Amino acid sequence: MKLVRFGEKGEECPGVWMGDGRILDVRALAFHIEDYNEHFFTHHGIRQLEQLLKDPGASFVEASTVRLGVPVARPSKIICVGANYADHAREFGHKIPEEPILFSKVTSALNGPNDPIRIPDGARVMDGEAELAVVIGKTAFGIREADALDYVAGYTLMNDVTERVVQKKNGQWMRGKGFDSFAPLGPFLITPDELPDPGNMTVWQTCNGRELQRANTVDMMFDVPFLIEFISRGMTLNPGDIIATGTPSGIGSARDPQVLLKSGDVVEIGVDGIGVQRNEVVSA
Incomplete structure (x- = not known):
């Protein structure tokens, strides 16, 4: 998977780059995934994303319309x-x-x-x-x-x-x-x-x-x-x-x-x- 964070600086949302011009809007399906931060990685977040990709109710945004931010939120170092x-x-x-x-x-x-x-x-x-x-x-x-x-x-x-x-x-x-x-x-x-x-x-x-x-x-x-x-x-x-x-x-x-x-x-x-x-x- 290609993980991205999209949106204005300081307001980025977690997403998955689909490779077809779309980004999976992670938070639209999983409100508990706040961001790609320490909590996400510690609590098997990538495994959860694999399940979200199979969800028929998945929501997407057009990649060309959004800014890409740093793909990891708040690293400690x-x-x-x-x-x-x-x-x-x-x-x-x-x-x-x-x-x-x-x-x-x-x-x-x-x-x-x-x-x-x-x-x-x-x-x-x-x-x-x-x-x-x-x-x-x-x-x-x-x-x-x-x-x-x-x-x-x-x-x-x-x-x-x-x-x-x-x-x-x-x-x-x-x-x-x-x-x-x-x-x-x-x-x-x-x-x-x-x-x-x-x-x-x-x-x-x-x-x-x-x-x-x-x-x-x-x-x-x-x-x-x-x-x-x-x-x-x-x-x-x-x-x-x-x-x-x-x-x-x-x-x-x-x-x-x-x-x-x-x-x-x-x-x-x-x-x-x-x-x-x-x-x-x-x-x-």
Whole structure:
């Protein structure tokens, strides 16, 4: 299934993307499904959606008439992986890490998959990073790598938008990556039955139609099962939490000449088998 949330910002409703121009209006049939949040994943929500799809009284909305929001509501945290592709580590001046580099992205940075990316006041060097993202489906603590995929609710994509001057100047990454609108997520949350192998997927980014990034998740140094095991050692992952798995090489700020985001640019990122985001860059 392809889970979506549709409606105006802050008023999104849970839905299922049907692939024929319609979205199943989940709440029209099941008032108890408030949203795609921790409660939903904890209480077998995806199984309930499978039943709703068979209901003859199902109600639909036209996909072309509604805005798509972030496909997960109110995650407790966003854990990001830095320098997970060796070529990107090199282009950014990193040593090849021996274990995952983790940092947090604040949840207030979340942005719809087609919403504008806003340039903060004073930003000078700003670019995007296409990433496969994993959404946790049940409480995970001390998980073994062999069991890790059992804890996945689904997969989506995230643009880890970054202001590089702030990132490097502050000595930590959180602020440079945490401005409002700096985490477009979606459009879909794809359930694992439709995406059995997250270790073999193409990740790409374009800016104004020019391709900047293209790689395969097989090139990640630390794959999804390993990351879930590593992160859950001593840190509880809650249902709905997001893990952004890192970006490949080709980012605009590492190019010569640089390809930096400016007002009017259109950024697209995609993960084949999941979907595509399209965000216009605008001044704050």
